[in-house]
Amino acid sequence: MSAVAERVGAELSPAPSLAVPTTLPVASLSTSSIRRFARCPEDWRRHYVEREPEVVRASMLAGHAYGAAIGAAYWARINGAGELAAHDADDLLVSEFAAEVAEAREAGTLAAGEDPAGALEGARAPLRGYLREVAPAVEEPRAIERALRAQFPGAQWSFVGYLDVDCAAVVLDEKLSGSNKWSQRSADRDPQAGFYLLLRSLAGEAAERFEFHVARPGREEIRVISTARTPAQLAHLQAQIALVARRIARAHASGDWGYGTEGWWCSAKWCAGWRRCPAGGGLGLDAENGNDR
Numbered sequence: 188m189s190a191v192a193e194r195v196g197a198e199l200s201p202a203p204s205l206a207v208p209t210t211l212p213v214a215s216l217s218t219s220s221i222r223r224f225a226r227c228p229e230d231w232r233r234h235y236v237e238r239e240p241e242v243v244r245a246s247m248l249a250g251h252a253y254g255a256a257i258g259a260a261y262w263a264r265i266n267g268a269g270e271l272a273a274h275d276a277d278d279l280l281v282s283e284f285a286a287e288v289a290e291a292r293e294a295g296t297l298a299a300g301e302d303p304a305g306a307l308e309g310a311r312a313p314l315r316g317y318l319r320e321v322a323p324a325v326e327e328p329r330a331i332e333r334a335l336r337a338q339f340p341g342a343q344w345s346f347v348g349y350l351d352v353d354c355a356a357v358v359l360d361e362k363l364s365g366s367n368k369w370s371q372r373s374a375d376r377d378p379q380a381g382f383y384l385l386l387r388s389l390a391g392e393a394a395e396r397f398e399f400h401v402a403r404p405g406r407e408e409i410r411v412i413s414t415a416r417t418p419a420q421l422a423h424l425q426a427q428i429a430l431v432a433r434r435i436a437r438a439h440a441s442g443d444w445g446y447g448t449e450g451w452w453c454s455a456k457w458c459a460g461w462r463r464c465p466a467g468g469g470l471g472l473d474a475e476n477g478n479d480r
């Protein structure tokens with residue numbers, strides 16, 4: 188892969204396992220795109236090719252607003268504006284969340300039965316805890332939401348990552364999650380950590396490690412889970428990107444995308460296309476059954 192940062196790039200190396208199509212039906216792939224394709228190619232098509240609207244949950248919007256408030260705190264520090272006061276960060280969280288909810292309501296994409304007030308409240312304590320305990324200990328933050336891209340030779344598409352907080356030696360990612368999945372084991376296997384470390388390496392700025400900063404709604408404690416990747420693991424990730432690109436190109440050419448029905452995502456609750464999909468609600472199940480899957 189001739190990999191490239193937003194400035195210039197290195198290239199991903201051309202081995203047989205790294206053969207890629209010249210074009211894809213999208214301009215770029217990303218960690219979330221690759222995850223989505225692995226779960227269900229048909230859902231990937233609906234989302235990235237057809238651009239069908241997604242249902243959003245209040246907890247997702249709270250996560251975005253939480254990340255935006257933390258990003259603003261790092262931005263102030265990086266740009267010499269001093270520390271963002273806790274009450275200013277809280278104001279930012281509230282206004283960002285309100286804007287996101289209003290936008291989702293206007294677009295008709297906010298999931299039914301959501302509790303926006305509860306989701307917002309759940310983000311406030313973690314933000315306090317993060318700014319008090321975690322942010323001050325972070326060394327040499329350089330950028331927030333930094334975009335890094337890499338390209339295979341000859342490809343007209345790229346692989347892109349947006350780094351929450353880019354530090355000299357570390358890449359940080361802020362999670363607000365009620366899930367129990369977070370552990371050292373899950374971090375060591377997480378594709379986002381691997382892909383972002385790959386992008387830093389390809390940009391000629393290899394990072395020592397990736398840190399997940401994991402908060403749970405309503406709690407001030409933040410768990411810091413650190414993980415790293417070996418050069419062999421990074422090389423394997425390049426091959427994974429190439430493999431997914433080849434599969435997408437094949438599916439796009441044939442029109443045979445395939446369905447991924449074996450998981451929580453294949454349900455009326457999580458898949459926006461469930462009612463119309465022949466492998467979901469199109470089977471004739473009602474929405475109630477879909478929610479139970």
Ligand code: SF4
Nearest residue numbers: 227446453458464467
């Ligand atoms: S309903 Fe299931 S099979 Fe159909 S697009 Fe959604 S996740 Fe894929």
